[in-house]
Amino acid sequence: MRDWSTLRPEQISQEMNFELATPAWQYQPGHVSMANKQAEGVAYLCRLLEREGLALLADEVGMGKTFQALGVMHLLWQAKPEARVLVMAPNKSICRHWQNEHQQFLQEHCRPPVPADTAAAGAATICGNLAALCEQVRDPDKRFFLVTTHSLSMLGDGNVEGGDAGAGNSEDPAVRAKRIADGMRLDIHAALPGGFDLLVIDEAHYFRNIHGGSQRVAAGEGFFGKAAAPLARKALLLTATPSHKGMQDVRNILGFFKDIAPQPAPELLRRYALRRLRLMPTQDNNYVTKHSYRRELAVPASFGANSLSELFFAFYQKRLGKKMGRKILYGYLEGFESLGAATLPEAQAAGGDTSSKDFHKAPDSELLSAMSAEFHGLFGRLPDHPKYDATIAKLVPRALRDSDVPLHHNKHLVFVRRIPSVRELTQRVNRAYDELYIPLLLQAWGLKANDPVAQNWKASNWSRSGFAALTREVTERYSKRGEQLEAPPALDDAGGEQPAAPHDDRLGSVVANLFVVKRNAGKEDGQDGGKEGGSERTDCANVRLRFRKPESVFSLFLEPAADYRSAGYSACYDSIDGHKSLYATAARDTRLHRHKLAGEPQPPEHYVPAQITPTTQELETAWGLIHPLLTDSEREILDGWRCRIGVAENFANYLREGFLQASPVMVELYCWFTAFRLEQWKNQGKEKTRSYDHASAPERYRMFVEYAKLRMPGSLMLAYFREALPSFETLCKKIAGYKPADYKKKWTVLTQMHNPAWYASGASGDRDRLIIGFNSPFFPNVLVATSVFQEGVNLHLQCRQVHHYGIAWTPGDNEQRVGRVDRLFGRVYKELAQPGSTTLDIHFPYLERSFDEDQVGSFVRHKHGVEAAMDFCLQDAFDKAIDTTLAPGEWKQYLRTPASGAGQRPDPYGAHF
Structure with missing residues (x-):
């Protein structure tokens, strides 16, 4: 098409397809679908470029x-x-x-x-x-x-x-x-x-x-x-x-x-x-604008009975007014977003006009630092910040698994302006998740919160050494030898076992840290699990390695079913290159031989691996337990991959890393294993379990599978499997840039995503990893970001909740932030096409009866007034002055709520042919 001056969208649809779900798609004049708009866009842009x-x-x-x-x-x-x-x-x-x-x-x-x-x-x-x-x-x-x-x-x-x-x-x-x-x-x-x-x-x-x-x-x-x-x-x-x-x-x-x-x-x-203007299709074949599903929510925070902290903020507000005069502007109110603002390495701006304001101190930083130091000197601590608490309450679920709440409801994108807020929110979210994890670990070990062993761990601030003492003492209650189901797997190539920079242990989850092998670290006093090659290992790390290393029979649990449905395995290699039995390796070769994966060297036709289990009893996998629990549409996806074995193998790799490294499934799996092991210890020597005492590793594995089968319905493992299944290929192609059929992909991008919350700021060197993780069902559940994630990144596959902990500088910035999740083919897009209602929730936390409420209220009211003009690119310059004359709560009437009938609007500057 050399003549661009007369191009029409009908010609464009002959050259390219903008609706992959419809291979025969063609442009339809007058239709408002996004595929049609994109075809019109290409044709009209070519005309503009040719003319101008x-x-x-x-x-x-x-x-x-x-x-x-x-x-x-x-x-x-x-x-x-x-x-x-x-x-x-x-x-x-x-x-x-x-x-x-x-x-x-x-x-x-x-x-x-x-x-x-x-x-x-x-x-x-x-x-x-x-x-x-x-x-x-x-x-x-x-x-x-x-x-x-x-x-x-x-x-x-x-x-x-x-x-x-x-x-x-x-x-x-x-x-x-x-x-x-x-x-x-x-x-x-x-x-x-x-x-x-x-x-x-x-x-x-x-x-x-x-x-x-x-x-x-x-x-x-x-x-x-x-x-x-x-x-x-x-x-x-x-x-x-x-x-x-x-x-x-x-x-x-x-x-x-x-x-x-x-x-x-x-x-x-x-x-x-x-x-x-973007239009989203609904389940009744209508098209609606963003105003039909966006919901803005006020999140108030108050001091309650905390009079000391309230007095601190009252003095801060008074001094701020005296320092800045009557006209206080956005960006001066650092104290209402963070405390103790310090210059950190992340403070180097990474491009963008607003990022320099995000990453550097506000004009009131010295005032805030001086007052915080004075408060600390008097009371030995920093003042409490109720805005953090109100936000955390929205970010962390009440339970790790609620069958009535889909997993993607736990995904939250939080925007801040100050580096201290990034780090503080990250730390607080991870600590709040620990409060969900710890009771599960204690229960698995048969302990109540008031047990002296549990209290000792708490007194150690939930440390690794404290947990090692707990596991050692409980083990010795039931077995003088500290007997375990099998020896911990050797640590050789367990890559990705260390936390990723720049996130240190102080910001991360203490429970997630228990599952990490610390290479080249000094052994803590009383550390359980042994030390190999300068590495310390907790019982949590040892159990995770059992499900990871191919020489452990438990590595079979996270392998795909032999037929990618429910078939188990009855063979393994006794030895390869001097190693012990390799269960996962034999399972992989069994699948490759059975399905003849294209391009992969095949075992010889007479391949008969060494038998270690009776041929009449197969070793099942988690896939086999999950398959009967899936819906028909979910099983249809797996069945489709039986003709595309590379995709199924890649999905298995993805699940394995997500389960073991980047989700609470590892906590659940550890709790299952620990409770099962504890039950066997309690029954040692009893007649009914005598066969267990002398059972082989495969026989013990089958006993564990029977234990897990009873717990699979309603489990986190089942929920994550189901959530990962329909989005896998889209994540590969559109977010990660991977080939879905790349069965050799190791998904190392997930191996360091241990914590529920992570942050992205100016110095983050792992942005791609965070983008992939946030668009997957796996961690991070909460992504705290400065303006570095305000533009150009797609964070929409799983998330439909945005939090403005720090107000955007302009309505344009605000729209860019929300646009990270309000996109075609994202979570909101999919839910709009399903029966029932859905919303994109936009949260505005604020400190009641303070300049912070005045700031949020002024911004919301002004934004509401300019949004229609902004859609048509006609808004005036944004006034950053804070209006302190609003009556308390008056501004809340300007918060957007889903407007029924907010359907199509004329395009501001459309394509004309």
């Missing part, structure tokens, strides 16, 4: 802007196979997301699919900085390049990437950044005469402050160019909030790429932009 050389895709959050841009890129490569395309995205995580989506688009959405091994599928090249980009474009075989927006912010520093760092300290950093960026653009033109064929800017509102004087603004002006040798022949800009702070943003964003005469924003949007 510049297009702004400003669809509402969660409408597939990335896919529409990929559609434009695909048509460009069809017309010009040698075309060069550059995508600039905020950070490396989002760059990798583009890379993954590109491959998925070519193989699943193109008609016909573009094979991955063809030149047309040219893999995207991610460049670490602009100097690397200048080097990579010289390779004539590369077509698609990715670089971070943040790379523009580095050019004016003293150590310039690819620039002349010796230019002298007297030169203004912004001037230096622009000069270097301009030179890099000319270098690219030397390699690519005429520049890139297409430039795509993701989250283009990062360039709204054209007069801001920052290094990024100056470098952007030099790098993008305009009239004289622009970086690209055509530029496609993507943002859901083109008028982020006010209507002047529209002209500022466009002005980076083209000389724009002064015009009202609506005229610019009509000429250059495409903006449609």
Whole structure:
């Protein structure tokens, strides 16, 4: 399609499919489905680019802007196979997301699919900085390049990437950044005469402050160019909030790429932009807007009888008013979000205009620190913070398993502005989950909370050494030898056993920490479980290794059924390379031999593994216990994978790591094993259990399976299995970038996700891991984030609850936050298509009768007033002053509630053909 000026969506649907569930899908004129809107978007964007050389895709959050841009890129490569395309995205995580989506688009959405091994599928090249980009474009075989927006912010520093760092300290950093960026653009033109064929800017509102004087603004002006040798022949800009702070943003964003005469924003949007509002399909085949399911909730916090802390905050509020004057602004109220704000490594901003405000101290930080120190000196502790308590009550379930509450209800996305709040909330959530875990562990060991052994563990602050003392003492009550079902497995390659940086034990769950093998750690006094190779192991860690290591018969429990339904196993290898019996290894080879997994070396046809159990008694697995408990639709998914064995094997790997490393299933499994073991110890020597005392390992395993079978209905294991099943392939392809049929995938991304709560801030090096974990049924259940997760990331597969612990800076920021979970094909999308009602819950915690309530109330009222205008990109600049004249509680009338009949609205700037 070389002539873009007359493209129509009917032609687009001949080239690509935007509705994978309908292989024969074609564009239907007049229909409002998202697939139709995406086809219209690709056609209209191509027309804009052909006519103006510049297009702004400003669809509402969660409408597939990335896919529409990929559609434009695909048509460009069809017309010009040698075309060069550059995508600039905020950070490396989002760059990798583009890379993954590109491959998925070519193989699943193109008609016909573009094979991955063809030149047309040219893999995207991610460049670490602009100097690397200048080097990579010289390779004539590369077509698609990715670089971070943040790379523009580095050019004016003293150590310039690819620039002349010796230019002298007297030169203004912004001037230096622009000069270097301009030179890099000319270098690219030397390699690519005429520049890139297409430039795509993701989250283009990062360039709204054209007069801001920052290094990024100056470098952007030099790098993008305009009239004289622009970086690209055509530029496609993507943002859901083109008028982020006010209507002047529209002209500022466009002005980076083209000389724009002064015009009202609506005229610019009509000429250059495409903006449609997201519509979600319902179970009765209607389409509704976000206002039909969004529910905003006030979460009040009060001091109650805690007069000391209330007095502290009263003095803080009084001093704050005296220090700041009558006009108090958002961002000054640090005390109502955190206490003891300290400068931490995470305080380094990671790109984005608001992140620097998030990661640095507020103007009242010194006041807060001084008052906190004074309070601590008088009373020996920091003042209590009831806003934390009110928030934790919303984030942590009352029980680990409630059959009436789906698992995804435990997923919560929490936004804060201050690093101390990130860490404090993470720690408090993990401690609250410990309060659910600990009674289960005590019960499994046959102890009550008031038992002296349990009290000693509590007195040790639930430490590893305290738990070791507990397990040793209870064991000795029933067995002088401390007999166990089998020796603990050897520790050789149990990778991923240490907590991941930067989350330390002080922030994590103390119970989850019991399951971690501490490599190269000194052995605590009285530590149970032995020490191998500088590693300390608790009884929890030993039990987990039993279910993990192939030489343990209990490793069979988490293997797939032999037929991926319910069949068990009756064989194992007696020895391989000098090892003991390898149960899980033999089970795997049995499946591969039975199903002949494509591409995998097969055992010989006469394969007969050494028999260690009677052939009449198979060893069942958890899969075999779960299969009869599934619904027909769930069993249909498993049955479909019997023809796609690679997917079934990959799913098994995923479940194994999720169960053992990243969910409360490991606590449940440990409790089952411990209670079963304790029951056998109590019955030692009795006539009815004499056969157990002398039973082989497989026979003891069968006894445990019978014990577990009674507990499987209503269990966490069953709940997580059922939750993981329907979302697995989507998680692989759309979030993780994995191939669902990659049966060798080890899912090490889950091996360090031990804690129920994790945080993401400026210095987090594990963002991809957190994104995958949060989109799975597994941990983290609670993700606490600063603005680094406000834009560009998808967190929607399991979550439909957002908490604004720290208020967003603008309504545009607020919409970006909620947009992380309010997206097509997410949890809300799926529930809307099912019978019954659903909501996307948006929580606003606040401290009653304080400036904090005034702040939240002012924001909610103002946001309510500008949301309609913001949808149409017409809002005025946001006033950050806090209105203290509102009557108590008056602002709550502006909280959004699901509006029945909130159906279709006209698109602000639609596609016209």
